[in-house]
Amino acid sequence: MGEARVLRLGRLSRVVVWRAWRRVAVALLVALLILLASLALGEAALSAPQWLAALRSPGSGAGLILWQLRLPRTLLGALVGAALALSGWLLQQVMRNPLASPDTLGVTAGAATLAVGYLVFLAADVGSAWMPLAAALGALLAVLLVMLAAWRGGTTPLRLVLMGIGLSTLLSAVTTFVLVSSPLTTTLSAYVWLTGSVYGGNWSDVGWLAACFGVALVALMPLVRLALLAPLDDGLAVGIGVRVQWTRTLLILLAAGLAGIAVAWGGAMAFVGLVAPHVARRLLRQPGAAQIAMAIVVGASMTMAADLAGRLLFPPLDLPAGLFVAAIGAPFFLGLMMKQAR
Amino acid sequence: MxxxxxxxxxxxxxxxxxxxxxxxxxxxxxxxxxxxxxxxxxxxxxxxxxxxxxxxxxxxxxxxxxxxxxxxxxxxxxLSLLPQHPVAPEGISVRQLVGLGRHPHQSWLAQWSEGDERAVEQALLRTGLDDLSEQRVETLSGGQRQRAWIAMAVAQDTxxxxxxxxxxxxxxxxxxxxxxxxxxxxxxxxxxxxxxxxxxxxxxxxxxxxxxxxxxxxxxxxxPQAVITRERVKEIFQLECRVIEDPFFHTPLCIPFGKGAA
Amino acid sequence: MSPRTMLAVAGLAIAVVVSLMAGGHWSSPLQVWHALWSPSPTDVDDLLIRTTRMTRTLVALTVGAGLGVAGGIMQTLTRNPLASPGLLGVNAGALLVVVCLATLGSGLPGWLASGGAFAGAALAALAVWAIAMRPAAPSGPLRLILAGAALSALFHAFSQALLVIDQQGLDAMLFWLAGSVAARPLTQVWPLMLVTLAVLLACWPCLRQWNLLAAGEAVALGAGISVWRLQLISVVCVVLLAGAAVAMAGNIVFIGLIVPHLARRLAGPDHRHWLPLAALLGAALLLVADVMSRTLIPPREVPIGVMTALLGAPVFMALVRRQGGRHG
Missing domain, CATH: 3.40.50.300 (P-loop containing nucleotide triphosphate hydrolases)
Incomplete structure (x- = not known):
């Protein structure tokens, strides 16, 4: 265990792998750099002194751009990525399979169905403010349905995944039907949402998402130990005194909640949840709290970088971050599959 | 007890x-x-x-x-349990695997007490795995791996x-x-x-x-002497056999016959 | 012919007749008979039956049969009961190519879109094959399915992304996503139909060999079969069948997954019995779905891809519940 240290203080005891946390710190530094770059770069180019001045006076024109446009949007992206990555990490543990992701359990499909339904049927009357709620609700409902369908005196990862895929296909069909029968403009805005974008994120969005994410993190604290044991066979886990079904249900609900809120504010950025945990595992082989932290940081960096790329690469266009998440994720994912197939 | x-x-x-x-x-x-x-x-x-x-x-x-x-x-x-074909999580070391056995003795506060450390150390010694403790489980041979699993149960200290x-x-x-x-x-x-x-x-x-x-x-x-007899084995396994006494250990020794023999 | 096969043929015949009758307004069986054998050039009903309904019936028949058999071959090849063109990302791959084509140039002729979808499906099937569909992957059914799902998600993500950049493809995208057996004139789809038919016939000599392959590569090898060649032929069959089906009718899910199960349940594990039955059942099921899609909410239609999902997902989930079993 290399540089593992044990901290003991009365009854309190912890194993801390310093090297792992050092790597997390480095990753965090990189994330901060991306954040700064995201603040510095954009359509309105600012020189370094201008930028510093703007940073100090939030009231000025340039200050407004920084404080009211770029910062909340970047933070929103970071939070969305962090939540998706954490959700993906949890699900890959629980499903005992590195290919599991929030998509697999119908989270994204459920969120998409209700969000698109809201967009088509309700947005004209009540405005689009409640769309995150609809999406989060859809995500949670879908996962509950999947769990219910897979429950037969308990669930198994295989049954959960299959039910998730079945329900996803069904829900996508419903979404498609709604889209086919709605006007083209609505369809298009629905697609932008489906691709995933943090365009126009404001402070209230950031506040809400941060609060939800914070609650989820606190809820995760006592569960980390159990999440680390989740890859064990049911028999082994029961043998060492884990309440398998109870733990699995709790962890899945937590993961679904995380993905739900992320999708609610950031749209369906499918690949963060799949890829970020892999990158984290690549950087830190040993499962543990540090790996979770790493997944969160990597997820946040990925979405921030994707959002930045979307703003910078094709200047007049402000492309949705989800596009670049897919563009980064695809080669990585294909490489992974090739490696696994061997 | x-x-x-x-x-x-x-x-x-x-x-x-x-x-x-x-x-x-x-x-x-x-x-x-x-x-x-x-x-x-x-x-x-x-x-x-x-x-x-x-x-x-x-x-x-x-x-x-x-x-x-x-x-x-x-x-x-x-009570500890070793299931039939246990699968170790990927990339885990022997010591970590054995440490998993300590779960029922741990809590959120106390995640790695001195008692845990002692129990794991003893389990490794007892099963002769102390030299292999940093190796990854998947690199072990079949017999070593089985000993690692038993060590996990031993560390559970039941x-x-x-x-x-x-x-x-x-x-x-x-x-x-x-x-x-x-x-x-x-x-x-x-x-x-x-x-x-x-x-x-x-x-x-x-x-x-x-x-x-x-x-x-x-x-x-x-x-064993009372249970393993020719008649009993036939009833339990539907198999003709002879039961003799093991010349070295003096326990029953069952010699199976084919259908035609005996 | 066994009684079950005859029953399936009879069911298919009835489905064909009903499909010719069904629509915005229903024609009588007599009218169908009339339109088929002695059509009058002035009768609107006759014209309707002989053109629109006939085309979509034929398309549904070929697509259903093709998907049923393609799914069956995939399941034998991977020895995974959940393999199918839809779940493994073949449909999503075809979709991506079509959207790409639509984004590149707007005024593409129909045959090019058709051919594009065909090529896309074929490419995607090859990709899935290379990555995930390794025969007899040792790690169980879950990996293959997850790989397929992830691959689908990947293709979809790119399709959506392309669409957001350039909205040219929106119509095409929706068409392929929703699936349709009606939108193409016969003049455009007949080459694809021919491909399907030819492949279906070409499967015939392989049936016995698939029986052995289903028992394991080693068994097939031991029985003197060139396993490698058989696998190659099977993949080519799947690619052609799935590609043609997607090119004709877009994203139609669950037929390729469920039909082989039904067929095996009815006809037993011998490929010589169940695979032909799968073709019949696939055709019949897709026809039924099409009739329902036409009649459920008149005057509008439920897209057939949506219809098969609505019908198929509950069946799939029930299957999983019953036998997706304790072996997690």
Missing amino acids: ATLSANRLTLGYQRQAILRELSLELPEGRISVLVGSNGCGKSTLLKALARLLTPWQGQVALEGEDIRQRPTKAVART PLMLLDEPTSFLDLTHQMEVLELLVSLNRDAGKTIVMVLHDLNLACRYADHIVAIREGRVHAQGR
Whole structure:
């Protein structure tokens, strides 16, 4: 265990792998750099002194751009990525399979169905403010349905995944039907949402998402130990005194909640949840709290970088971050599959 | 010390009952071996004893109390289990695997106490894995891997150990190695051991108490000499055989015959 | 012919007749007979039956049969009961190519879109094959399915992304996503139909060999079969069948997954019995779905891809519940 240290203080005891946390710190530094770059770069180019001045006076024109446009949007992206990555990490543990992701359990499909339904049927009357709620609700409902369908005196990862895929296909069909029968403009805005974008994120969005994410993190604290044991066979886990079904249900609900809120504010950025945990595992082989932290940081960096790329690469266009998440994720994912197939 | 017993246990899969009103009391501080032909329900019984399966009727009692009424973590401090084909999480080292056995003794506050560390150290020594402790589990040979799993159960530090075919897929040398290890755990540490074994002769050699299962019921139980006779083996396995005394260990030795012989 | 096969043929015949009758307004069986054998050039009903309904019936028949057989071959090849063109990302791959084509140039002729979808499906099937569909992957059914799901998600993500950049493809995208057996004139789809038919016939000599392959590569090898060649032929069959089906009718899910199960349940595990039955059942099921899609909410239609999902998902989930079993 290399540089593992044990901290003991009365009854309190912890194993801390310093090297792992050092790597997390480095990753965090990189994330901060991306954040700064995201603040510095954009359509309105600012020189370094201008930028510093703007940073100090939030009231000025340039200050407004920084404080009211770029910062909340970047933070929103970071939070969305962090939540998706954490959700993906949890699900890959629980499903005992590195290919599991929030998509697999119908989270994204459920969120998409209700969000698109809201967009088509309700947005004209009540405005689009409640769309995150609809999406989060859809995500949670879908996962509950999947769990219910897979429950037969308990669930198994295989049954959960299959039910998730079945329900996803069904829900996508419903979404498609709604889209086919709605006007083209609505369809298009629905697609932008489906691709995933943090365009126009404001402070209230950031506040809400941060609060939800914070609650989820606190809820995760006592569960980390159990999440680390989740890859064990049911028999082994029961043998060492884990309440398998109870733990699995709790962890899945937590993961679904995380993905739900992320999708609610950031749209369906499918690949963060799949890829970020892999990158984290690549950087830190040993499962543990540090790996979770790493997944969160990597997820946040990925979405921030994707959002930045979307703003910078094709200047007049402000492309949705989800596009670049897919563009980064695809080669990585294909490489992974090739490696696994061997 | 901890007693384990089954009381009129009925259970099965889907709608088919595997065990029918099975009652059994396992002697404390001894090695009990469950034997029987394929599909007779011996593995199912072991799983039920380890609370992996919920009985349809009847109950499993641990220290006289229904095992399902007690918190599963408390049970795990009294009874450890090694399932048939355990799969280790990827990339885990031997020491980490053995450390998993400490889970029932840990809490959110105390995640790695000195007691945990001592127990893991001792389990590694006892199973002769102290040199391999930093190796990854998947790099171990079959026999070493099985010892690692047993070490995990040892680290759990329970008076009762249940093992489902701990010698399957091992060659004769490693079968012996594993069984010798279990015997030493029984003799030196006073652990009650309950296991399923396929090899009747090894079962006879190492068991203090043999439980023969047939069609979901206890067909016979007792000392190997009392249970393993020509007639009994025929009833349990539908197999003609001769039973002689092992010239070295003086336990029953079963010599199977083909259908035409005997 | 066994009684079951005859029953299936009879069911298919009835489905064909009903499909010719069904629509905005229903024609009588007599009218169908009339339109088929002695059409009058002035009768609107006759014209309707002989053109629109006939085309979509034929398309549904070929697509259903093709998907049923393609799914069956995939399941044998991977020895995974959940393999199918839809779940493994073949449909999503075809979709991506079509959207790409639509984004590149707007005024593409129909045959090019058709051919594009065909090529896309074929490419995707090859990709899935290379990555995930390794025969007899040792790691169980879950990996293959997850890989397929992830691959689908990947293709979809790119399709959506392209669409957001350039909205040219929106119509095409929706068409392929929703699936349709009606939108193409016969003049455009007949080459694809021919491909399907030819492949279906070409499967015939392989049936016995698939029986052995289903028992394991080693068994097939031991029986003197060139396993490698058989696998190659099977993949080519799947690619052609799935590609043609997607090119004709877009994203139609669950037929390729469920039909082989039904067929095996009815006709037993011998490929010589169940695979032909799968073709019949696939055709019949897709026809039924099409009739329902036409009649459920008149005057509008439920897209057939949506219809098969609505019908198929519950069946799939029930299957999983019953036998997706304890072996997690």
